[in-house]
Amino acid sequence: MLAAWIDGVRGESVSLSDRALHYGDGAFTTIRVRAQQGCWIDAHLQRLQQSCVGLCLPKPDFAQLRTEIEDAARVESAGVVKVLLSRGDGARGYAPQGAPGRRMVFAYASPELDASTYAQGLQLRYADLVLSQQPALAGYKHANRLEQIMARAEWDDPTIADALLCDVDGRVVSATSANVFARFGNELRTPSLVRAGVAGICRQHVLQSPPPGFSVTVTDMHRDALGTADELFLSNCVRGIVPVRALGDHGYASMSVARSLMRALHPALGLPVY
């Protein structure tokens, strides 16, 4: 961590009564920094706002939060700004009524991005963990992430970049920290997130602007269907568009749409195009 602010004040620690600490009672977003500026800040703020509504979290002053994100992005070497909105202090009992809210803004260095991952695609696996279905939380980037942590704990082979998570009915939901798209001919498909998963900002960009000549559909997608896809790629605000070379033993030869989306989206994210 390069720097952090709590309700606008620089700090390194947070109250032991914070409800995010005790219960994961909060929501967050992770913003890529390009040339000392946060990328897609409007969309990130809007999603935080939706999370506040959906989780009944106290709403921060979003104008002030924007300024804080901009300040954090100007920290030397910052590559990522994370915002964590917690319900604030009040850690005895689940009743959320009256908690004042707390906004935390963090500046981090960018994670290492391996050129070969973009050029040749990454290796995925299926997670053994089966995602639960919880429509009341689905879509939000809330701070209850034990399922993703448990799934990510299943392997430590560094050649495997991420895992695909499915629900109990075998529907694909997402990777542990990215959304997933599959291409079938001229159609892109990405899982519906009404039961589980996080509606990513980068996914939103793909949904709004598929490459010319391609349609994009939000749909239920059974894991068996991925075997017949022509191409697979992940989307994430920090890593951008990442092609998938193989899912388990099944290889994907094409990366054409992923490359096209890299050309369209990566310049705004300060990410290289391969």
Added chain:
Amino acid sequence: MLAAWIDGVRGESVSLSDRALHYGDGAFTTIRVRAQQGCWIDAHLQRLQQSCVGLCLPKPDFAQLRTEIEDAARVESAGVVKVLLSRGDGARGYAPQGAPGRRMVFAYASPELDASTYAQGLQLRYADLVLSQQPALAGYKHANRLEQIMARAEWDDPTIADALLCDVDGRVVSATSANVFARFGNELRTPSLVRAGVAGICRQHVLQSPPPGFSVTVTDMHRDALGTADELFLSNCVRGIVPVRALGDHGYASMSVARSLMRALHPALGLPVY
């Protein structure tokens, strides 16, 4: 909060890199204090140990933790000691590997306990929120508690003490912060927690020692079945055994087993018997 210790050191705040803060990446337990001593400490430590195994959390030194719990229980006016074991620092990315663990011990005053609740029973409602099914997390008192928070946010009528949570198949799981038992004649039944819920220490005591003449069964229990129960009560380590007067509009006249269990368990918890 009366006092808190982080890894044995008194403090009021915790590192902003703690994974419990960012992801709810931890487990906890809440211990009743009687005469400056923690009640049922062995069982609480054993459950924390099980949580560490189940969630792949780093194991603390449990002998040291026991000493810290005992110290916290001796704080003036302490009524509850909470232990929160987080995975420790490392808040960029879900991968849990290598996080060092962090133990937090808190002394709190006892919550107010209303004599009439024990004497006449409490009013329950059904939560609108439907609990998700996640066998990988079920049973553990982990720090991902947004479902319970959302359920508890559904009402603020102070005459309603708690809500019963069911899963998508209509099976009763628990109250938001207590386990539930139903009596049918001479048989006590409590929900199986293999898909959702927290295996409470007080529940364990009831399972191990039902009142003479009664059997106790862990079973799937559909919400419709509660309409035909003779008696309903909740169990919780801080509040003990609490009879249920009514669930929604449906009243329960009998509190006989709840009273019998109060007599058996409350003295050890320093709780009154009604």
